[in-house]
Amino acid sequence: MTHPLLDVLLANGRRADRLTHVRTLPPREAVHADWPSWADPSIVGGYRALGVDRPWRHQVEAADAAWSGRHVALATSTGSGKSLGFWLPALSSVRVDTARGVLDAGRIESAVGRGAVLYVCPTKALAADQLASLSRLVDASGARDLRVATCDGDTGFDERSWVRDHADVVLTNPDFLHFSLLPNHQRWARLLRSLRYVVVDEGHAYRGVFGAHVSLVLRRLARLARHYAPRRPGEEPRGLTFVVASATSADPGVTAARLAGVDPHDVVVVADDASPAGSTTFALWEPPEITGYRPPDDAAAPRPDGAPGSDDAFPPDAFPPDAGEPDAHEPGAPGPDDAPDVLVPTDQPEYPRRTATAETADLLADLVAHGARTLAFTRSRRGAETVASATRDHLRRIDPDLARRVAAYRGGYLPEERRELEQAVRSGAVRALATTNALELGVDISGLDAVLIAGWPGTRMSVWQQAGRAGRAGADGFVAFVAREDPLDTYLVHHPEAVFNAPLEATVFDPANPYVLAPHLCAAAAELPVRTDDLTAFGRPADVRSVLDVLVARGALRRRPSGWYWTHPQGAARLTDLRGTGGAPVRVVEAATGRVLGTVDAGSADGQVHDGAVYVHQGETYVIGHLDLTDGVATATRRDVGHGTWSRDVTSITVDDLHERDDSADSGHDGADGQDGAVGQDGAVGADGHDVVNGHGGASARPGNAPADEPRPTTYRRWGPVTWGVGPVEVRSQVVGFQRRRLPDLQVLSDEPLDLPEHVLPTTAVWWSVPDALLDDAAIGPDLAPGALHAAEHAAIGLLPLLATCDRWDLGGVSTALHVDTEQATVFVYDAYPGGAGFAERGYELGATWLRATRDAIDACPCTDGCPACVQSPKCGTFNSPLEKAAAVRLLDAVLAHAPR
Template sequence: MASNPDRRRDGRVDGRRPPPAGATPASVPPRTVLEQLTAGARRSARITHTEHLPPRAGRHADWPSRIRPEVIDAVADAGIGRPWEHQARTAERALRGESVVVATGTASGKSLAYAVPVLSALLDGAERPGGRGATALYLSPTKALAADQRRALAELAAPLGTAVRPAVYDGDTPPEEREWVRQYANYVLTNPDMLHRGILPGHARWSSFLRALRYVVVDECHTYRGVFGSHVAHVLRRLRRVAARYGAEPTFLLASATVADPGRAASRLTGVPVTEVTDDASPRGELVFALWEPPLTELRGERGAPVRRTATAETAELLTDLAVGGVRTVAFVRSRRAAELIAVLAQDRLAEVDRSLPGRVAAYRGGYLPEERRALERALHSGDLLGLAATTALELGVDVSGLDAVLLAGYPGTRASLWQQAGRAGRRGQGALAVLVARDDPLDTYLVHHPDALFRKPVETTVLDPDNPYVLAPHLCAAAAELPLTEGDLALFSPAAAELIPQLQQRRLLRRRGAAWYWTSRRRAADLTDIRGQGGRPVQVVEEGTGRLLGTVDAAAAHTTVHEGAVHLHQGRTYVVRHLELAEAEGGPVALVEQASPPWTTMARDTTAITVLETETEVPWGAARLAFGSVEVTNQVVSYLRRKLVTGEVLGETRLDLPPRTLRTRAVWWTLTEDQLDAAGVTPEVLGGALHAAEHASIGMLPLFATCDRWDIGGVSVPLHPDTLLPTVFVYDGHPGGAGFAERAFHTAREWLTATREAIDACECESGCPSCIQSPKCGNGNDPLHKRGAVRVLTELLRGSGGQ
């Protein structure tokens, strides 16, 4: 760690000492915290822009008169006198049976807005003689959020006695508790996965709950985008269909981060008309938002490109400084590996300051065992933890009140997520600091030097496609297994449903009897699809010597992250994968690891080929062509590189024998003619590198124009593609059937590719670097690449588009 002139050996920064575990530290103005972080010319030069969002006063209203007085008293007992205007408007619409989405800022009280009408309805139902009374179902994208909401609801509803019986029902719920939940709980908190695999297939056991279903709460609904969102849309349609079987027509109450057109997105998700409430009336403390670019180092990377200090190392250093100063902080990271690395680096540096401090910083990510997650959540609530390096699992509404600062290790992919993460800090109207630490890639570099793209543009529209046949087909099968599927049901799911039914009959998945279609297979229909699009059962990571289960890795990531020889991090410990067993044994696929400390990391290399299946739309850009349609992508991991931990120097390459994977999806692509290449001065020797560089940069920039990040999409560039017979660049959705991102790219191609050209051209490097054309996920080791060729190719392409 670089020296810090403000650090003292007694564990203080500028005379401050971290508070004892469990204590609440005094709040420090965010400007002061930022000044401490940037003390000295070396640090201050890393700030490219500082945005000051002033505090905002709140606007109160009264609860609707139909809310039960006992509920209003319980809210008052919790320290809340009158609601904010948007909370009262949301409750009023809910009481009228009107589905509504409240899309306001982080910590604006969205949970209370839907909890109050739900509690009032449960109280009304509890007083009616006979039957179970009214029930409510709560859906969240993560288990952690559902558990957190259960705690908060139980505290709020405590004065109401047994009239409100909340319970979590998910994969972590012990079998002995599940029967009680089905029979007696009237507020069930779960996730779409459990609804899809557990509740809907066994709806007969849930009949009393479903018969009384009054409200369905869909929390953090902006996260349901792409293929995952399309799956959840059909799970909700199946829920509506099964509830109707028992005579219920629930009202949907949705909560979202600030997104564009939330009412339309919520209607597409639920299939019912949804009113939006977007005027945020809650107070807000001052937010100081800094854009931070790590410095260049003296090292040289691939092709001699300058190496910028990593966002991981920079964030770990900032987290260390903030923890030493007693500033409670969450660092949001883009990957599980980065969460582990930042926590380890911060712990090592904190040990140099005070031996009591390393234990007060930890990592939090998916793949941990349930008891590990719960322990970390408790430690964060209690104040035992000063710093946490977390994946987006903590972005989604988990109550981390009491934070003073948020670090974002890289742009999170969308402006909606950026503001959601930044809003995690700020203690009840007090100020907060947010710092976006740029990764060395085209998009992050562009954003820290173009702050208007973050602070002056509206947030994105949520993209999902329920008509995707790869998504729709398995849900039609699941619906038929729940209740025989009739002609009248098809319109509920999609206009495309009628076209898919004959195909499902030909595959002998459905059989028609009379006026309905039945599921006839012995398999569970819900097992036909993984709604999170992770490509199969998770791979269990098991310690070879002891048989201890360390965690899991998503199936889609297994080939690149837990192949034989891969270095795997878990809870600060380093392991090496000795064997990857992908065969579907009874226990599922497994990666056997042993603890080790190699002085290198590993990076998988792969090959990708793409075939055009159907061109749906094509437009001329002068002599060039821009197209959108269906493609088949074949990918195979063929080897891995060993790289030195500090410098990234390649130590060697090892071949792998893994099976290829095939993906049918949607893509946008563009072609150029030989005359255009001549006009651009791009020779055959340069062409491959120019197209490859343009592909990388365009993938990096697409998240500005579609609700995705670069890991949702892929690309291929070919000097002569067999289907187009021309030089071609493809950008495709990384999910079966497509996720809507490539289609969005097609419709915004002029703006998207113009920004791509500008980002490459503005980079100060000589021949290409991670800030412009090198990609962290390139399976070809970023070779070949030609920076100036990419600029000339894109310039010629855009000339025909009318973009100049």
């Protein structure tokens, strides 16, 4: 029996050819447990008043472990009530301390410090949502003595002072800890002295370099809590209890232990979900071909029914959150979300397919008309606005009231506007939201009937996070994944096993990375001198000491018999930007009124709100009069226009020094996308929305960026005709113009130049270059070379995290059939962080091992032309085109034939 909403989308069979697969996931029965005997009766009463008569088993297992002082990794599905598992022990702890103080107030020997709880999450939106939930619980329980507050960069001075002096539960984000609380720990001594529990929510959002940064922030927090903890003679100070709540992921216990800096054996893993779930019907959907379409004379022109940039090339969750209110893993830094407006490749099929955004708008309109409450996830802010606007246009012909019940939701809206939208969805006033992955995290929106996913979001974990919004609270749900016209999406909708049967990704990050560790050791020393006993808190003592020695040699720290000291007048926290957001967001201001419409990430402003750009906000169009990057303001005028704007950028990579040391004889090395010739560009998406990250990964600041006295010079070695290099490069990206295109047919009206600054990412890359003769020997002619290099680059980026502890999103790549610096066909893989993060150097050191693994992974894959398991990338800037799988294997065989044994 099919789900009734699938019948709605099939439209009596008229769309049956678009459905490629349907999978029904079985329901799950609830397993309840009794309330723990230790739980505070008032808190239990509050939960019961809110409708929780008995908790689910996994909630009690997590709460029991946390109450006993064990660290907990709570990894269950979206909507499974993870918050009860950590709030029940945390709030009960505060209430018990309060009761002791009241009952024995006259006995000095019974004086007990009132416990405190710190809740850390990646976004301000999630903290606000938790505050609202906690406030309802406190009101329902009658526990008026519980004092709960959020504290972040937007909190005013007076309110912040009250939080420091009185709050029992503080909700914040990693950025506030790093930049404010820890450097000013003396002012927060009351909280640190009383701290019992640290709850880290949405733990899967902390991955890659961002995850390493957050892990070290938490270790600094634990060190200061130990410093302030009350001591009794002969006893160790009380330690913190960490609860890491996360979506189901690979190895949640190991990930939680690494994040909190504790022994994995001390972590209790609770991953057996006991919450009820209805059955979920999951459909894979491929938009139809446009059979009446004749390709335009301009090969770069877009297709007629969807704007390039709506079907974006990059997933927004490619990075971590930022301290503002962006999309995806917001808070202050897993970052930017808007994909670049990539022009359609020149090798389009004769009949291109309809875009995912246009198709999703049609499906969303049908679902709304049928009465279904729905979320439509898109991959960019432009995509969310486009889907919402098109859906309203469809519904306006049926019922204007229905059109008013559809809205967009994305980063860049003002906080109060986002809260209003969240409440409108909960109440049913808004029936459908077209959203970025800003709603992928744990904001409590339940009771939804359906979820549409327009384009692969980058990871299976994200897919299941988004899909989990459908059918929450035990109801049946419906999910449809709508494929973009991209080889990766096309592969997935025709190979359902790659969606449903493949394991979830691991959350990978490395707190021991010296590029990340060094600035945090400086920050820790600025907070309190680093003692020998502290070294284990930051990793293996020998490794930590070696980084400290380098920092001393460079003058960043001073070594004294009692420890390592920060002696510089400036603050050490500013040496690193956790999220790499590239600066404060740009405000979009209505020129006539001075009203702030929203914000745009600093790095993406030149591509989104340049002079003359059309800015869309909830269906209303504005034209940008002037972008002032110095003041961070773009002025806009409300105007109904019949066109949209698409920016055009150029990206290149240059080698800083081509004539440095040759280490071909160095026995310590086993040997180790683009421009000029049809090319691949695969960046860790950055704050500018291009293929680079223009923020700070912890490696660019002085003093304390890299664990070396000076940047490593460019180094070369040769494998016969193959040249390997590693060293400083500059990845340059610049918005050089934009087109005005008439809507809806997207006919080009004008091509306008722009004079905007160039974004430069100084970083470290590893590369290998091959001469034409080697390509000829591998039977790779000029027609196959771009695709072979591009495919090899994708696979190499996918395999490097196995050798260098990083996330795929921490890397960028460029491949080209002829590079201006090397004068040969070249594949570059670079660290997507200023100054580098050590990953490219690791690839150089293990070059032969790396390329052999890359070659074997491609060759062993059973697919014919390439798939996500081998050569397709979820973040390719050229829509995974061109790719030549077989030629990539021949190319790697030819290169490895010259590798040292």
